[in-house]
Amino acid sequence: MTRTVNFHELSKLSPAERRKLLQRTEADLSSYEEKVKAIIDAVRREGDEALARFARDFDKAQVEASEIAATEADFARAEKTLASEVKAAMDYAAVQIRKFHEDQKPEEMWLSEMRPGAFAGDRMRAIPSAACYVPRGKGAFPSVALMTSIPAKVAGVKDLIIVTPPGPDGKIDDATLVAARMAGVGGVFKAGGAQAIAAVAYGTETIPKVAKVIGPGSPWVAAAKRQVSHVIDTGTPAGPSELIVFADDTIDGRLAALDLLIESEHGPDSSVYLVTWSRRVAEEARAAIPLYWEKMSAQRSGFSSTVLGGPIGGIVLARDEDEAIAFVNDYAPEHLEVLAKEPFQYLGRLDHAGEILLGEHTPTTLGNFVLGPNHVLPTSGWARTASPVSVFDFMKRTSIAYVTGKAYPELAKNAKVLATYEGFDGHANAVSELREEILKK
Incomplete structure (x- = not known):
């Protein structure tokens, strides 16, 4: 079957067609709401029994209610069986992530003299408890475990747990267990999707109720977070992956094509665009993408082709730099790559993005795994007002004042x-x- 890449010329689109390009998978969660409500209600009533049943039904994993929590034997097995090169790479990433978030951590308290003898400021404290949601549906993601739990530990959260779906074998991913130990997290639990969000919001016999849940997930997770937001802080909205590769005429279109595959391979619900005003770059990228699909597994190339050939992906050709930048700012992407020989010339005009990766040597892959800044980023346009996950997500400010x-x-x-x-x-x-x-x- 021939797989094609969508090609959109902004100057030829109607306002309605342009707005359609800005849509996300999570724009309408109504089809999930009733099903998610039933899942949440079941977890509230039945606790661990419901979690085990949903693991069998949804994850196709043989899990019993008595097996929700990871055991010391599970951690030991993971340490023994995980490949040494994977552990070494995770350790490398953990060092970078910890350093970035330690540097980011604010001072414990500051006071400013507002008037002679009148002082005011802030005191920072860690939140009491949190859960890190680590997805698994389309793969295993120990990097998410590191990116969510390390900032929480740096912030000083005392009661920190990880919830993650079990695999078909009924076990927790080995790398996620190793990541949990690297970060200093003791409690890891077999729970995914809407049922995991319900569990940490209300608590079960095994999983404690916590103050906040952080981590990316499917529309099921997003819908569940909305429904329990009155009882738990659900943090930065982080749904299906998004990427805009913004490229000027100074780069090779094949490089843009290579980077478009990074987020488009996450799943069919991702949204990925190349935005450029260079027809040459656009055409080079369009020609190269199918060649790169041949170098990927059938599953990942299938995800990528679905995204880049679907209604919310492909190549966007602008008339000029101004139109390209306007589209990027209207979209407010999760990840934004700026491919240019002189990328800093555009930085001041790019207002809305979860992260901005500058230059030909800063592909999203590095940001996702080893650079240090958090890869759990606002999606669905929330980058207009929300920020990446950070130590601040696990801390709270208390205003302090003293008047003489x-x-x-x-x-x-x-x-x-x-x-x-x-x-x-x-x-x-x-x-x-x-x-x-x-x-x-």
């Missing part, structure tokens, strides 16, 4: 005026002569 007797009168006078205007008698009284009389005694 010398600074108090001026502040009190102005506060009383505003309190009186807004009709708050108690507020006004608290900074009136009533307080002064008490303090004099």
